[in-house]
Amino acid sequence: MIHLKDILFGVSIQQVIGNTSIAVNNITFDSRAVSLNDVFIAIRGAKADGHSFIKKAQDQGALAIICEELPAQQVSGITYVIVENTKKALAILAANYYGNPSENLKLVGVTGTNGKTTIASLLYQLFTKAGFTVGLISTVKICVGDKQYETKLTTPDSITINKYLREMNEAGAEFCFMEVSSHGIDQHRTSGLKFAGGIFTNLSHDHLDYHNSFAEYRDVKKRFFDELPKTAFALTNIDDKNGKLMLQNTKAKQKTYALKSDADYRAKIVENEFSGLLLNLNGNELWTKLIGNFNAYNIVAIYATADLLGLSEIENLRIISELSSVDGRFEYFISPNKKITAIVDYAHTPDALKNVLETINTIRTKNEELITVVGCGGDRDATKRPIMGKIASSLSTKVVFTSDNPRTEDPDKIIEDVEAGVEPQNQKKIISITNRKQAIKTACSIAEENDIILIAGKGHETYQEVNGVRSDFDDMEIVKEFLNQLDK
Incomplete structure (x- = not known):
């Protein structure tokens, strides 16, 4: 039996009307999910204010309401708890409700613009191969040991996070690796969690549709490290x-990694090929199946993290050499006859697209064409669109601009925004085809023997979202289908 006063422990309370010694059933911020004796937390969101649904929650049997302002009419027998910030309160309530599960394992958060999914997923692979039961909370999926669950958000809501962390406790997990997005930090989804470590990957142009400026975006990321406990480590790419x-105000143990600078953990690229990377990693030579400079950073980050979490160096290096790429992150397929290489990558920011294209250009012989298929998502930061257009057209030999997930925007207008960044000398390289499947088909049809096709933006996603409707769409499946047809 869980009592309201117990799950309120640690919450900054301004006023209580009613009894907190009552036994409660469940906690929720979705009024539609409220049932008898539940606690309803009224969250102010971008599209709706939970305070507008307090009456509905009361009508459906809520026993307690957590809110920032009292409803006009209070109901006898219901406890009202007024707090300054219900998002932060929700995170602490959720942690308490599920028994503070983050305290029972080593939880490591990964934040930054690019590389979060790859680093978290590779750490999950590494520690699983080392014989541990491991959890993963990522953009691609949530894992509890070998069980997998679908996810829609990079950093889920606080209730979902703690629910899965509790399941990890029950499964005997010793570690969990978790992507921590700027939205998640800003909305306090990670408040109330005890982190054993934090990793900073990099920072570049993204999410300025949500954050008012790059400085605000940067400072939100920094807040994650400011809040780490002194028992944790803070590992940063210098x-x-x-x-x-990121390290300026942290109480955590400070550690650094790099490819170019002096750092606690340093890698040097010896060889960079489509078959993989040969690295010198803190004086050890290591071959990995992962490809490109950006993956060299990812490798040194996971090597450092595993070392900081106590994995032996021999075991660490051995397993890293066995790791395979993450779905939709520089995932590639080579057609059997024409040897056309198709690469699918989640690159949806200017920096990520630049990294992938520069990696391909470093490896390729320049005798083959590099054909890039790319678009930009709708209802997201529009200022990056022309930058993406400029990068794609300057670093590719041919470009097909197309639709990504237009969501509620006009896909043709999005493509126009992307085209606006193309410099005059690169105009002849581009064509625009709104239908993404047709765009991929066109790229395949103009590709000749040994050419390279990069399909950027959606990566692991198996859907395309148009006007709120998601339809099945898998870039890798589609490009394989077209290339196999051409090979016959």
Whole structure:
């Protein structure tokens, strides 16, 4: 039996009307999910204010309401708890409700613009291969040991996070690796969690549709490190100009990694090929199946993290050499006859697209064409669109601009925004085809023997979202289908 006063422990309360010694059933911020004796938390969201649904929650049997302001009419027998910030309160309530599960394992958060999914997923692979029961909370999926669950958000809501962390406790998990997005930090979804470590990857242009400025975006990321406990480690990429800033106010043990700078953990690329990377990693030579400079950063980050979590160096290096790429992250397929290489990557920011294209250009012989299929998502930061257009057209030999997930925007207008960044000398390289499947088909049809096709933006996603409707769409499946047809 759970009592309201117990799950309120640690919440900054301004006023209580009613009894907190009552036994409660469940907690929820969705009024539609409220049932008898539940606690309803009224959250102010971007599209709706939970305070507008307090009456509905009361009508459906809520026993307690957590809110920032009292409803006009209170109901006898219901307890009202007024707090300054219901998002932060929700995170602490959720942690308490599920028994503070983050305290029973080593939880490591990964934040930054690019690389979060790859690093979290590779750490999950690494520690699983080392014989541990491991949890993963990522953009691609949530894992509890070998069980997998679908997810829609990079950083889920606080109730979902704690629910799965509790399941990890019950499964005997010792570690959990979790992506921590700027939205998640800003909305306090990670408040109330005890982290054993935090990793900063890099910072570049993204999410300015949500954050008012790059400085605000940067400072939200920094807040994650500011809040780490002194028992944790803070591992940062100091090749990124914001890397040292992340450590300025942290109480955690400070550690650094890099490819170019002096750091606690340093990698040097010896060979870079489509078959993989040969790295010198803190004096050890290591071959990995992962490809490109950006993956060299990912490898040194996971090597450092595993070392900080106590994995032996021999075991660490051995397993890293066995790791395979993450779905939709530089995932590639080579057609059997024409040897056309198709690469699918989640690159949906200017920096990520630049990294992938520069990696391909470093490896390729320049005798083959590099054909890029790319678009930009709707209802997201529009300022990056022309930058994406400029990068794609300057670093590819041919470009097909197309639709990504237009959501509620006009896909043709999005493509126009992307085209606006193309410099005059690169105009002849581009064509625009709104239908993404047709765009991929066109790229395949103009590709000749040994050419390279990059399909960027959606990566692991198996859907396309148009006007709120998601339809099945898998870039890798589609490009394989077209290339196999051409090979016959």
